[in-house]
Amino acid sequence: MGSRGIGSDIVFDTLEKLSSSIFINREVLRPDYIPDYLPHRQEEIRRLTEVLAPALRGERPSNIFIYGLTGTGKTAVVKYVLRKLQEYSRSKGLGSLYYAYVNCRQEDTTYRILTDLVLALGGRVPFTGLSTAEVFSRFKSVLERSGNLLIAVLDEVDFLVKKRGDELLYRLTRVNSELKRGKVSLVGITNDVRFMETLDPRVRSSLGEIEMVFSPYNADQLRDILAERASLAFKPSALSDGVIDYCASVAAREHGDARRALDLLRVSGEIAEREGKEVVTVEDVRRARDEIERDMVVDVVKTLPYHGKLVLLVIALAGGSFESTGDLYMKYRELARGLGAEPVTQRRVSDILSELDMLGIVTAKVINRGRYGKTRKVVLNVEPKALIKVFSNDPRISWVFKNSRDR
Ligand SMILES: Nc1ncnc2c1ncn2[C@@H]1O[C@H](COP(=O)(O)OP(=O)(O)O)[C@@H](O)[C@H]1O
Ligand SMILES: [Mg+2]
Structure with a gap:
């Protein structure tokens, strides 16, 4: 005590370092945050409120089916309206509104949904x-x-039907005629705009008593959405000019997905923050975009079959490219044997390369070598280092790195 001023207190210093130079509240950029104001969805909110309003009098609203591409605000709007209805109902002394929100991608059994x-x-x-x-x-x-x-509310209901068929939906649409008291209203949501066509006509007509379509946002609309959210998330003047515009234009090109736009903005802020900067720049957004793309590749790579991973690993270990598929195959065979696995045929490796090409992870370009025939030059489209990092967490592969370092 005494001799030390507040400025050199270790607790204060640490807290000062931990506090963000960029964000006031980054949570509001997370996908499950529902803001109080949803720009460019006021009409959808009004319509849904009208449809669901009879519930406040205990009457059964029509079933409603909502579809539109990902990131068009379907989940946010439905949750928002239900929350407001609930608030209204309580404040008017109308009692509790009973609703269930189920995401059928996460709750993927009939048992759990029920x-x-x-x-x-x-x-x-x-x-x-x-x-x-x-x-x-x-x-x-x-x-x-x-x-x-x-x-x-059955969100992403196409996952339920793809996995378990439409029996639960069918039965839920019948419940009302089987009960004397008690009623169910269904709100189905899907990102798969062709889902309705795949349903049995009986289910389709009762589930889709009312249908709503959410269209993709354009760049101007995304800009408003981002600006609204940014004012809650970032310190004043933490965003330099052009950051929001750039995020909006990138996401608008990727089919108007607000989730992508918000992710881009959040990651940009995190990049700036990591480097102790006080202002996010357009350059940070570019880097965020690369980072997000890389993470998506990582997710794809993780789900590849074993020999697909080995082929990728061989390319990564060679620094990212091979002049011919023959060389690649020899290295692959060596690696597979080294790992105690039976190598697949050259033909199969060739197919694997075509699949990786289709996923965009590698480019395999046919090269005509005259009388030596044709081969393919293979180039990795991802940082070799990023791939090696993924594989070093794969227990069936990781020990190879230890060996190659010893060599
Ligand atoms: N009009 C909007 N205003 C503010 N945020 C929005 C708006 N539309 C979507 N969002 C945000 O974008 C993200 C994706 O929206 P979401 O409702 O999950 O899309 P969907 O369910 O159609 O895939 C969420 O974080 C959501 O809060
Ligand atoms: Mg959704």
């Missing part, structure tokens, strides 16, 4: 142990007993 619906009604279901039919009848009896109306 469990969520029962929970939303205040009922209970054991984690396992019941048959799907039993959970379904429990759902119906909770509904009947309470006499409540449930708004069931």
Whole structure:
């Protein structure tokens, strides 16, 4: 105490270093944050409110089906409207509004979806142990007993149907005619604009009593969305001129996806922050774009089959390119044997290269070598270092690096 001023206090110094030079609140840039104001979706919000309003009087709203490309604000709008309806209902003393929001990509079994619906009604279901039919009848009896109306939102519902068929949807659309009390309204959402066509006509007509389409945002609209969010996320004057415009124009070219635009802005800020800068520049956005692209490649690479990974690894270890597929095959065979794996044929490696080319990870260009025939020059489109990093986390491959370093 005494001799040390506040300026040299280790706690203060550390906190000062930890506090962001860029962000006030980066959480508002995360995809699951729902802002209080959604620019360019006011009309959709109004329409959805009209459709769902009867729920406040305990009447069953029509089923509604919402579709549009990813990042067009479907999830945000639905959650926003439900939250506001709930607030309104409570403030007017109309009691609680019962709704369940289920993302069918995450909750990918009929059992789990039904469990969520029962929970939303205040009922209970054991984690396992019941048959799907039993959970379904429990759902119906909770509904009947309470006499409540449930708004069931099934987001990314195409995942449910692709995996489990449309039986659950069919049964949910029938529930109302089977019950004396209690009702269900369905809100189906999908990013797959052709999904409706794949449904059984009976399900389609009842699920799509009302349909709404969300169209992609253009660059101007994305700019408004970003500006709104940036004012909450960034310190004043942390964004230099052109940053928002640039993010908006990049995302507009990628089919008007607001999620991509927000990601780009967030990562740009993180890059600037990492370097201790106080202002985000357009150059940071360019780097963010590369970084995001690289992360996407990494995700693709992780899901490749084993020999696909080995082929990529061989190219990466060679510095990113091969003059001919024959050389590549020899190196591949060596590596596979070194890892104790049976090499696949040259023909198969050639197919693998074509697949990698299609995924955009490599470019395999046919070269005519006159009387020596044709071969393909193979060039990696990703940083070799980035790939090697992915593989060094793969237990079936990683020890090769230790060996190659020893050599
Ligand atoms: N009109 C908008 N105003 C503000 N943010 C938006 C708007 N539309 C989308 N977003 C944001 O963009 C991201 C993606 O939106 P989301 O609703 O998840 O899209 P979808 O469900 O159509 O794929 C979310 O972070 C969301 O908050
Ligand atoms: Mg969504």
